[in-house]
Each structure stands twice: as C-alpha cells, then as structure tokens.
Amino acid sequence: MAQNAQASPVTNISRKTQATQAGQYYGSPQLTQIPFSYMMNTTNFYGQGFIPPATPSPPPSSDILSSILERLNSVDKKLSQLDQIHQTVSGIVSRIDKIEQRMNSFETRMKELEKSIDFSRNMIENITKKNRVNSTQL
Known part of the structure; x- marks a missing residue:
C-alpha cells in the first residue's frame, strides 16, 4: 500500500489519484479497484497517465x-x-x-x-x- 502513495515520475500524480481519475474518465467505478501495478504493466497505461476520451x-x-x-x-x-x-x-x-x-x-x-x-x-x-x-x- 505504501507504493500507491508514491508519485509517478512521469505525471507527478499519485497512483491512487490516477486510478481514481481513470474511473472518472471512463465512467467505471470498477476501474478504480484495479491494482495500479496491473495498470502500469499494460501498454495503454504505462508511463502515459490518463487521457480523457475525445468529445464526439x-x-x-x-x-x-x-x-x-x-x-x-x-x-x-x-x-x-x-x-x-x-x-x-x-x-x-x-x-x-x-x-x-x-x-x-x-x-x-x-x-x-x-x-x-x-x-x-x-x-x-x-x-x-x-x-x-x-x-x-x-
């Protein structure tokens, strides 16, 4: 759990905050429950931070x-x-x-x-x- 409070070197946002933002952007409360280490190992999330979807x-x-x-x-x-x-x-x-x-x-x-x-x-x-x-x- 101490890892979740560390700041990301790329975005300077705590990992817990990043997971919360992901849930906000993509409208899924389950996304906030995904372990951050899993998200950091996926190619879509590693070192990029979260990008909100384009408005239609x-x-x-x-x-x-x-x-x-x-x-x-x-x-x-x-x-x-x-x-x-x-x-x-x-x-x-x-x-x-x-x-x-x-x-x-x-x-x-x-x-x-x-x-x-x-x-x-x-x-x-x-x-x-x-x-x-x-x-x-x-």
Whole structure:
C-alpha cells in the first residue's frame, strides 16, 4: 500500500489519484479497484497517465456533405481528364519512338549510300586514269 502513495515520475500524480481519475474518465467505478501495478504493466497505461476520451463531434450538416461531394466529383473529373491526357501523350511518345527508329534507319542507309558513292567515284577515277595512261602510251 505504501507504493500507491508514491508519485509517478512521469505525471507527478499519485497512483491512487490516477486510478481514481481513470474511473472518472471512463465512467467505471470498477476501474478504480484495479491494482495500479496491473495498470502500469499494460501498454495503454504505462508511463502515459490518463487521457480523457475525445468529445464526439456533431454530425456534419448536409451543406457540408454536399460541398464535399461536389469537390470529390470535381477531383474525379480532373483525374479522368488526366487519364485522357496520359493516354494521348503515351500515343504521341510511341509515334515519336517509331519516327526516331525510322530516322536512325534512314541515317544508316544514307551513310551506306555515301560509302557506296565514294567507292564508285574512286573506281571511276581509277578507270579514267588508266584510260589516260593507256591513251598517252599509244
């Protein structure tokens, strides 16, 4: 019993007073009869003191509910617009990817064509040089 008169280090309220307050807050006289050592070993009471329950708020009015519903509908509409925009952008991105692949293919073909033209030009120059040399020797 000497323990019940000691002050709690966390709340500076005697343990007997804490148990009495618990009975007041939760409306149960049986709670004041629970040994304090049991309450201190439970996770809800250990070192926290007692917190009174929140007072219930009045139910919201229909005006508030209708304004919340309107805002939710507005958000839903905007989200659906964002979905449409996302689909459109995805389609554009896929088209751009295809165009980029085609451009890369065209660039590769152009480089091959330039190499072929350079090779043909060199062959023509070699043939004309040989023809000149042969014609001067005759």
